[in-house]
Amino acid sequence: MPGIARIPPVRADGLQLDENRGFQFGFWRLQRWSWLGFGLLVALAGLGLTGSGGPLSRQHIRIGDVEAVLPRIVRLDAVERAIFTIPARPDGPGLRSLAFDDTLRRAFAIEEISPPPQRREDGPARTTLHFDLQPAPAGGPGLEVVLTLRPVEAGWHEVQIGDAHRRRRIGIHVLP
Amino acid sequence: LETVLRAATIYLILLAVMRLSGRRTLVRATPFDFVLLLIVAETTQQAMVGDDGSITNALILIVTLFGMDVALSYAKRASARVKLWLDGTPTVLISQNRLDVDALNRSRVDVEDILSAGRIQCGVNRLDQIENAVLEVGGAISVTRRDGTSPGNGGAAGPAPD
Numbered sequence: 471m472p473g474i475a476r477i478p479p480v481r482a483d484g485l486q487l488d489e490n491r492g493f494q495f496g497f498w499r500l501q502r503w504s505w506l507g508f509g510l511l512v513a514l515a516g517l518g519l520t521g522s523g524g525p526l527s528r529q530h531i532r533i534g535d536v537e538a539v540l541p542r543i544v545r546l547d548a549v550e551r552a553i554f555t556i557p558a559r560p561d562g563p564g565l566r567s568l569a570f571d572d573t574l575r576r577a578f579a580i581e582e583i584s585p586p587p588q589r590r591e592d593g594p595a596r597t598t599l600h601f602d603l604q605p606a607p608a609g610g611p612g613l614e615v616v617l618t619l620r621p622v623e624a625g626w627h628e629v630q631i632g633d634a635h636r637r638r639r640i641g642i643h644v645l646p
Numbered sequence: 647l648e649t650v651l652r653a654a655t656i657y658l659i660l661l662a663v664m665r666l667s668g669r670r671t672l673v674r675a676t677p678f679d680f681v682l683l684l685i686v687a688e689t690t691q692q693a694m695v696g697d698d699g700s701i702t703n704a705l706i707l708i709v710t711l712f713g714m715d716v717a718l719s720y721a722k723r724a725s726a727r728v729k730l731w732l733d734g735t736p737t738v739l740i741s742q743n744r745l746d747v748d749a750l751n752r753s754r755v756d757v758e759d760i761l762s763a764g765r766i767q768c769g770v771n772r773l774d775q776i777e778n779a780v781l782e783v784g785g786a787i788s789v790t791r792r793d794g795t796s797p798g799n800g801g802a803a804g805p806a807p808d
Contacts, residue, residue, distance in 0.1 A: 476726065481741075483738075483741045483742045483777075483778060484777075484778070485738065485741070485778050485780065487736050487738075487780065488735065488736070489735055489736055489737065489738055490730060490735040491735075491737075493730055493735055494734070494735050494737055495752075497734065498752045498753075500666070501666055501667075501668060504666040505666075505667075508667075547696070547697070
């Protein structure tokens with residue numbers, strides 16, 4: 471084997487070893503750059519670009535009068551929450567719906583819907599959740615719907631979310 | 647397959663991070679390094695095992711990790727280049743009683759570390775009694791005593807001339 475046959479030379483100082491100082495200098499430089507990379511990764515994590523919290527890990531969108539706070543970058547198997555705030559209706563009770571397409575069902579396991587919907591329709595391409603909204607004065611507290619999601623498929627997913635009338639396509643990146 | 651991929655990926659990531667963090671990182675057995683080692687072990691265990699705590703999963707993980715270790719050891723023996731990248735090269739810190747300050751700084755080794763190694767390995771009391779000191783590829787420091795020195799004699803060791 472070449473590993474056995476290679477015998478290090480004897481140096482002027484009497485040490486018999488193979489010191490490759492040229493390689494070592496290059497590697498020390500590489501080390502310093504990699505430490506910068508470690509720092510950069512920590513900074514990106516602090517910003518939320520590696521998921522699990524941080525200002526950039528979530529996205530705020532509006533679908534009609536519904537405000538939604540959704541994950542933008544998540545980690546595989548790490549539980550996340552999608553929060554939809556439906557405003558109060560002064561004109562009396564009404565049925566409001568939230569709908570999402572098959573991509574969300576495929577990429578995420580929906581572990582909990584809080585409060586539970588009045589009715590749920592699971593179609594081949596989309597799921598619609600119907601919520602009964604109680605009357606409340608204008609500007610009063612609306613209904614906050616929380617979907618607890620667990621990502622089950624890594625990669626970039628374009629999910630269509632909306633209500634009975636409007637839909638929006640949003641991107642969610644699931645990190646492995 | 648997922649178990650094998652997880653184990654292989656974590657092994658390679660750990661190898662790269664350990665190598666890039668510098669060989670002294672986990673050799674100094676300070677309490678801080680011990681805590682670091684424990685945390686790294688716990689973190690990687692979770693990433694490798696995932697939700698599967700079965701014996702089958704553990705068996706595949708162990709066999710994969712040992713298999714990679716054996717494969718890399720053969721790769722190192724077959725190629726000097728691979729060995730150089732994976733293990734690095736020894737760094738001479740003191741040669742003929744002259745300190746290489748640049749090497750000390752770049753490899754983050756203190757003179758105290760050399761003196762400690764000297765005391766343990768060959769009973770030297772002072773720097774001027776050390777002929778050579780080498781930061782080995784494993785992270786340990788090996789020291790050889792100057793001929794004819796004993797505690798109480800010898801000159802002062804100083805930085806190597808440029």
